[in-house]
Amino acid sequence: MREWELLEHIRQSSAGQPVAFPQVVIPPGDDCAVVRVGRESLLLKVDQVIEGRHVPAVASWRGGPFAAGLSRGAFLDLVARKAVARVLSDIAAMAGTPVAGLASAAVPPAFPGDAARELAEALHRWGARWHCPIVGGDVATFAATHPGPLSLSVSVLGTPHPARGAVLRSGARPGDAVYVTGMLGVSLAPDGLGRHVTFEPRLAEARWLADMLGANLHAMLDVSDGLGIDAARLAATSGVRLELDERHIPLAPGATIANALRDGEDYELLFAASGAVPSVCPATGCPVTRLGNVRDGPPGVVLRAADGSTRDVSREGWEHA
Ligand SMILES: [Mg+2]
Incomplete structure (x- = not known):
């Protein structure tokens, strides 16, 4: 059994926890x-x-x-x-x-x-x-x-954030824009080290986003398994379609679009929000990039290339053995 299959099994079998145990607000799956x-x-x-x-x-x-x-x-x-x-x-x-x-x-x-x-x-x-x-x-x-x-x-x-509360994966709505902090791809260096061991958890950026956007910060997760799969998780949980623009994906030095989609271990925040979002977190200097939009439609993630063509990237990511 693959890791994601096990996690999906646990998620489904735990869905009733908030009924059986009122102290559980959000069961496994976020x-x-x-x-x-x-x-x-x-x-x-x-x-x-x-x-x-x-x-x-x-x-x-x-x-x-x-x-x-x-x-x-x-x-x-x-x-x-x-x-x-x-x-x-x-x-x-x-x-x-x-x-x-x-x-x-x-x-x-x-x-x-x-x-x-x-x-x-x-x-x-x-x-x-x-x-x-x-x-x-x-x-x-x-x-x-x-x-x-x-x-x-x-x-x-x-x-959780004292005013906004916990930001779940499930709140993205059609009309939202999709953003990511930092840069994606090639977090694993040839020597086995690299950004996957030296990254900064985006605590300050998340706090800033929730302070600034409040209820307009609709959904968020951290990109641990690759932009493709993690964006698909946000889309599936929210019941929406994400349309990402290939030209706007912020690539780490040396990274390709395929690296950003599949490598994983970026530990950047992917979020959906309405309203204006600045392009830099003032406290940390971390860039925030708008890379697409939330649409109505069957849940999934499509990537629009520079020539206007689109493809489904919702299964592109790190497949845990
Ligand atoms: Mg996570």
């Missing part, structure tokens, strides 16, 4: 879950980073080598950074603010004790950087008979 605690709504999210899958594999945890000739400490710093940033990108996708996080790690049998301390310190450092203190966690070592790669999981609790 960037974060939304749960009610007393009179407050809170965002919940977990994500993981696994050596060899989300970051380059290490030949020997005792001696390296580590990706791009980094020291062990510098490599672990990037692993911890990605683990915290990935989950915060989903908090940003709801226009939320992190409150605190938990981290757990499963480490290979040969993982040195001082490396575990370096990893823990890096997790705390990156959590603090994004105002998301890591307030608890756990570490376990794989049995020598059943060894596994370094596996790191981070869970975060967040609050």
Whole structure:
């Protein structure tokens, strides 16, 4: 079973949660879950980073080598950074603010004790950087008979935007424009590192958008699997058709349209809104590009080329094994 099939199965089988459990406001299927605690709504999210899958594999945890000739400490710093940033990108996708996080790690049998301390310190450092203190966690070592790669999981609790509330994937309406922050494509460098480990979760940009646009910020997600598939998720959840203009897709240096559609791990915000949207976030300098429109019609994503021809790109993206 592919990852998206499993997630779709979980989404469908969890759709009744808000009826059975009134504390569940938004069940699985959006960037974060939304749960009610007393009179407050809170965002919940977990994500993981696994050596060899989300970051380059290490030949020997005792001696390296580590990706791009980094020291062990510098490599672990990037692993911890990605683990915290990935989950915060989903908090940003709801226009939320992190409150605190938990981290757990499963480490290979040969993982040195001082490396575990370096990893823990890096997790705390990156959590603090994004105002998301890591307030608890756990570490376990794989049995020598059943060894596994370094596996790191981070869970975060967040609050929705105080005025706008949580921004879901489902609110895009015909007549909206579609925007994306930053630039897309080639987040994975030849040495295995690159933007997919050094990206900045768009917390400040999301907050700015929700502050400025309020109820006109209709739908949002973070581009983790590629513009094609992620735009299709927003379209499907909202029941609308997205028409994107190839000439307006903001490409990272060296990226092609195919890279932007398929590579994934950009962790940029894709959103639908009405009203005026500035082209730069003043607080961070992050560009915001209008790349298309929301239309009535069968849910999906079409890409319009410079010559006016269109094609369906709703299945173009990273297919998780
Ligand atoms: Mg997401």
